[in-house]
Amino acid sequence: MRAVIGVDVGGTTSVAGLVASDGAVLAEASAPTHHRGPGTAVETLVELIESVRGRAREEKLELLGIGLGVPAVVDPSGGRIGGEALHVPELAGRALGPWLAERFGLPTFVDNDVNALALAEWTFGAGHGVRSLVVLALGTGLGAGIVLDGQLVRGAEGFGGELGHSPVKFDGRPCWCGGRGCLAVYASGRGIAEAARARVAGRAGEALLTAAGGDPARITAPLVFRAAAHGDPTATGIVEEACLALGAMIGIVVNGLNPELLLITGGVAGALAPLEGRVLRAAEGFAFSRALARTRIRLVPGDKRLTARGGAALVLYETARAERAGCAASPGG
């Protein structure tokens, strides 16, 4: 039987999985990314990969390759990891793929973690069988992955899918990325927490501030969602704005790309799930109704089982792509 090794590199925790070609996770290993101290992420990854490779050997599985999803932009030509908003700073500028390929003697592919997640959803998950899907991952940050007509959209420099830092309000609030009015400002965990902190700062008696023990720095997105559910007007305003901004991005995706499936996932998506009706009504205010009718929209909490499967899906995607390229280049093609 054939299998692949999929790795999800996180700012906090990393996971490696031994994944069958049907997506079944046969073995898994995880560890804090820096469990041997700062700057040791690559050591951790090597350990995790070795661990699941050992399992593959025991089971006598043929390994097709290794795929890694990293929380960064990855240059599609050289595989170099970009430094933008990178939580694993020692990876910046590294071409991890070729190095691991040599280390393990296996084809190795590296891509952005949400790109890998989109491939996993497309290969094993909710997007199985569609030609095109967009995944928006609303966590602390906000990433996206785009598959159109069976191809992952990487872009010239690997920024394809950076919809979290695409503007939904050209005169909106400044974003930590240096931009303005980005979706992440309104609909990511960090953006929601920062908006709440700014609104309650110095305003004693605000329920959000009381709930955070008087310290604005302790306000988190889950706290904002809880306060909104209890009717706090400040929190409600922030959640309403998140729904509207997300509705606008749904409008951009539905009108601009019109995929068969738009999957909105991650922790913040889980918190928004009870407000799905509100988000969809906001989207109706932006998208053409016939376009919206053909893009299925699902708002779901993240499926933790997909983390290691992202890298695995990347290997299967690249293997299939190489086979197609061989076909097109063949004399009979």
Next chain:
Amino acid sequence: MRAVIGVDVGGTTSVAGLVASDGAVLAEASAPTHHRGPGTAVETLVELIESVRGRAREEKLELLGIGLGVPAVVDPSGGRIGGEALHVPELAGRALGPWLAERFGLPTFVDNDVNALALAEWTFGAGHGVRSLVVLALGTGLGAGIVLDGQLVRGAEGFGGELGHSPVKFDGRPCWCGGRGCLAVYASGRGIAEAARARVAGRAGEALLTAAGGDPARITAPLVFRAAAHGDPTATGIVEEACLALGAMIGIVVNGLNPELLLITGGVAGALAPLEGRVLRAAEGFAFSRALARTRIRLVPGDKRLTARGGAALVLYETARAERAGCAASPGG
């Protein structure tokens, strides 16, 4: 020699061209789309195609097919023309391709006119040789066409590329499409003229109103650009907003899709060309700098010679796609 027939169907004028496979226009015919009266667009198209087909016969050219660009959304599976913002109402709901294919005994393809323009730029124009490009066509309305990794983005229902009606401000002004804060509201000819009319209505002494002979309905986008060039503050505000909104859309395209080339064309783009620096500075406020460095941005007036070549490029694109599909399906593939 092989050639194709390309047709550009306009709300006012339609053009058919006999186009060689290298893009050379060998013959051209044009007519007002409704020159035989309301509801006669299809008759006109048949006449125009017959005219250039006659020329192909004289020259003993082998015809590969007919391609039409229409100012509408086209369903990619059935080829049915959508009714959204359609200036040639009798085409709504028609599957023009199969009908013309039968009428002329030639493979016939129909797509959105800016999709066809994007294919023309990619096949014969500024985008020749790139893997991915986005064309924004800023005219009276605002359309776009997207080619990613060599594939035209049509979307599930044909709305792929409707970036003109994608929001750049989630709490922005209502758009005639039913949406809100669309790019077209700020950066199309219609949007610019409507913004100016709203701002000067009832305000005697406004330079824009005087220039329009006191009648707000006579204010046009070119008039707004001229008044801004002469320092009129109302017109300048509207043009500044157009630059900012366009900069935000450049940010969405560069961060979200990161194509090799972004071509901004059409009449309004021509008027904005002297303000290119302003538009690019606005874009820098939204896009990641490394992403922006790899997407070449060109702001150019439309190339009228490309109109008929759009349909021609569509035929060449579809022919190549069918050949690739044959390869993938072959036993050796």
